[in-house]
Amino acid sequence: xxxxxxxxxxxxxxxxxxxxxxxxxxxxxxxxxxxxxxxxxxxxxxxxxxxxxxxxxxxxxxxxxxxxxxxxxxxxxxxxxxxxxxxxxxxxxxxxxxxxxxxxxxxxxxxxxxxxxxxxxxxxxxxxxxxxxxxxxxxxxxxxxxxxxxxxxxxxxxxxxxxxxxxxxxxxxxxxxxxxxxxxxxxxxxxxxxxxxxxxxxxxxxxxxxxxxxxxxxxxxxxxxxxxxxxxxxxxxxxxxxxxxxxxxxxxxxxxxxxxxxxxxxxxxxxxxxx
Amino acid sequence: xxxxxxxxxxxxxxxxxxxxxxxxxxxxxxxxxxxxxxxxxxxxxxxxxxxxxxxxxxxxxxxxxxxxxxxxxxxxxxxxxxxxxxxxxxxxxxxxxxxxxxxxxxxxxxxxxxxxxxxxxxxxxxxxxxxxxxxxxxxxxxxxxxxxxxxxxxxxxxxxxxxxxxxxxxxxxxxxxxxxxxxxxxxxxxxxxxxxxxxxxxxxxxxxxxxxxxxxxxxxxxxxxxxxxxxxxxxxxx
Numbered sequence: 350x351x352x353x354x355x356x357x358x359x360x361x362x363x364x365x366x367x368x369x370x371x372x373x374x375x376x377x378x379x380x381x382x383x384x385x386x387x388x389x390x391x392x393x394x395x396x397x398x399x400x401x402x403x404x405x406x407x408x409x410x411x412x413x414x415x416x417x418x419x420x421x422x423x424x425x426x427x428x429x430x431x432x433x434x435x436x437x438x439x440x441x442x443x444x445x446x447x448x449x450x451x452x453x454x455x456x457x458x459x460x461x462x463x464x465x466x467x468x469x470x471x472x473x474x475x476x477x478x479x480x481x482x483x484x485x486x487x488x489x490x491x492x493x494x495x496x497x498x499x500x501x502x503x504x505x506x507x508x509x510x511x512x513x514x515x516x517x518x519x520x521x522x523x524x525x526x527x528x529x530x531x532x533x534x535x536x537x538x539x540x541x542x543x544x545x546x547x548x549x550x551x552x553x554x555x556x557x558x559x560x561x562x563x564x565x566x567x568x569x570x571x572x573x574x575x576x577x578x579x580x581x582x583x584x585x586x587x588x589x590x591x592x593x594x595x596x597x598x599x600x601x602x603x604x605x606x607x608x609x610x611x612x613x614x615x616x617x618x619x620x621x622x623x624x
Numbered sequence: 625x626x627x628x629x630x631x632x633x634x635x636x637x638x639x640x641x642x643x644x645x646x647x648x649x650x651x652x653x654x655x656x657x658x659x660x661x662x663x664x665x666x667x668x669x670x671x672x673x674x675x676x677x678x679x680x681x682x683x684x685x686x687x688x689x690x691x692x693x694x695x696x697x698x699x700x701x702x703x704x705x706x707x708x709x710x711x712x713x714x715x716x717x718x719x720x721x722x723x724x725x726x727x728x729x730x731x732x733x734x735x736x737x738x739x740x741x742x743x744x745x746x747x748x749x750x751x752x753x754x755x756x757x758x759x760x761x762x763x764x765x766x767x768x769x770x771x772x773x774x775x776x777x778x779x780x781x782x783x784x785x786x787x788x789x790x791x792x793x794x795x796x797x798x799x800x801x802x803x804x805x806x807x808x809x810x811x812x813x814x815x816x817x818x819x820x821x822x823x824x825x826x827x828x829x830x831x832x833x834x835x836x837x838x839x840x841x842x843x844x845x846x847x848x849x850x851x852x853x854x855x856x857x858x859x860x861x862x
Contacts, residue, residue, distance in 0.1 A: 391738040396652050398743070561692045
């Protein structure tokens, strides 16, 4: 009887702690999202007010404010997409239709901005992509979203003065089959040991990010991991010597049937075009 | 500039210190305030904001809560602890009642949640300024301590019922001390506000005038009211 009582009490404590943790996570989510939504909205509102009441006749200010409103709206759009994707993932709808994709092109499209804009913002991108990278079969938009989250994460948490992002991709054997391994490394302060286990938890935000008011919802890495895993791959935080943090994604290569299908499709196209 | 009683006086616009880290808001709010006739200075983190607020006198401080390095609650608390009584309006994305209560309890005068209506922000700043002016008028006209009675409007000072002759600068310095009583006043700040950085004067001038005021209204050997804070400035205690 005593052991039954102990077991019940332990189970109750665990349940209560679990509920408390969930409640705390929900609070963090509401507070984080609220801040992320309210700030760009304030900028847009103040910009609209200034345009209407103060600068309507000043073309330079109109252009400057137009750009500001556009940038802030893009931030809101990205935020809404992140939340909607998280909602879909929670409902079990994480991936759409898959297609054959080349990693190099996908990485290029996933950069949070053009390379030129990043360079102007002081972010240096170093790419080392192997020549023999196999194609993958993936949901393009979802995987782009995952890679973009990783790249944005590297930009946001990288070195503030001289941000350098190293992207490397190579072919590896993964569980006996070919795969593509993509490493994305920043040169920021890195992730403290006590936080390493929690970085993929939804809504989790590191202390440094909170203290320095780095924008974010705490959903990006969680979504990236779920999307990559839904492709049969893995996403891990690698231990690196020296500065920065490196996230390594491994995605299985498309199998020979898929590639053959594409090749035959290509042949058909070339046949058709020669017709 | 305004002409009053035949004397040309320099009018200074109210000064706002905006402590906000979001570049888009720094830009839009600076433009908004300037277009409305305010002088604006900005700080983009809590530490610098606090430093600026401690070294210069502003009419209003617009303070974000979630700031890098030192959050707005800490900035507000440290300002009040240092005796800075400048009106503080907190501007923040935190909307929980608990946050609002914390801000107000730490000494903020008003609180506005993001996203706010810019015209409401301007109206609240105007209301704060009116309140500050009223408070200053109420406290400045007459003031007394120990056996000293001061009537700033009539420029009359009495000690133990006898008239005390004060030079114009001594009276202005006394008024500044009374306005900012119980607060550490660096010599530079006194110079800037009482002498407006007249090139002929230096911090020694402040020391000399303080010595004269002590002689006339305090105890020069062991001051009870105008205290020297070694290496930092003066403090007038009421």
